[in-house]
Amino acid sequence: MSYLQWIIKGMAMGAADVVPGVSGGTLAFILGIYERLLNAISAVDLQAVKLLGQGRFKALWRHIDGTFLLCLLTGILCSIFSLASVISWLLEHRPVPVWAFFNGLILTALPVLLTAVNWSIRRAVLFLLGAFFALGISMLAAVELQPANWMFFVAGAVAICAMILPGISGSFILLLLGMYAPVILAIRELQFGVLLLFAAGCIIGLLSFTHFLKWFTAGVVMMPP
Structure with missing residues (x-):
């Protein structure tokens, strides 16, 4: 049952x-798997490389919480590939209900995120700075361009950093970079070369940024909702 729950959450x-x-x-974070996800991704470290080199695959799988990551990734990929066309159509023809639904999810998450922090003056200042930064980003105009192949790699590395952070949308970053439509088109048309470049960027960005994020949030108490 846990496997199915992880897939659904993914x-x-x-x-x-x-x-x-x-x-x-x-x-x-809302679904209560954020901390475990962060720990599992950050477990892909030198110890994991050592276990891989020694051929201790079972120990490696346990070290990176492989079953959890595999179930979550399966759910994420199933959802992205099955919903890319649907979401694109809804955003074009029924944008208000879609935005209303997801805005409701965001507003629901806000008090959960706020109560999970041990507040201090410094953290309150950082919170305000982050709010102003997010507001500034939301006012930027989206770029329109014809991307080169290497741009998909860079876009993946940048967007995945936003996707792993609660409150920041990786898709919105792609939109600002002018890469959202090309990525969605690649998913819809199964452009495997482009998708591999994007996925490679995601993997590099995720592995590097997750270690930094775990270190940065070490002083913050994150409690499941």
Whole structure:
């Protein structure tokens, strides 16, 4: 039953990641799996490389919480590939109900995120700075361009950092970079070369940023909702 729950939660994260303005990290926090997800990804470290080199695959699988990550990734990919066309159509023809639904999820997550922090003056100042920064980003105009192949790699590395952070939308970052439509088109048309470049960027960005994020949040108490 846990496996099915992880897949369903991954599908919820994948659906959120497709929509600009909604963070898969926020959904992960609401669903109570954010800390475990962060720990599992950050477990891909030198110890994991050592276990791989020694051929201790079972120990490696346990070290990175492989079953959890596999179930979550399965749900995310199923959701992204199945909903990319649907979400694109809804955003074009029924944008208000879609935005209303996901805005409700964001507003629901806000008190959960706020109560999970041990507040101090410094953290309150950082919170305000982050709010102003997010507001400034939301006012930026989206770029329109014809991307080169290497741009998909860079876009993946940048967007995944936002996707793993609660409150920041990786899809919205893609939209600002002018890469949202090309990525969605690549998913819909199964452009595997482009998708591999994007996935490679996501993997590099995720592995590097997760270690920094875990260190940065070490002093913050994150409690499941």
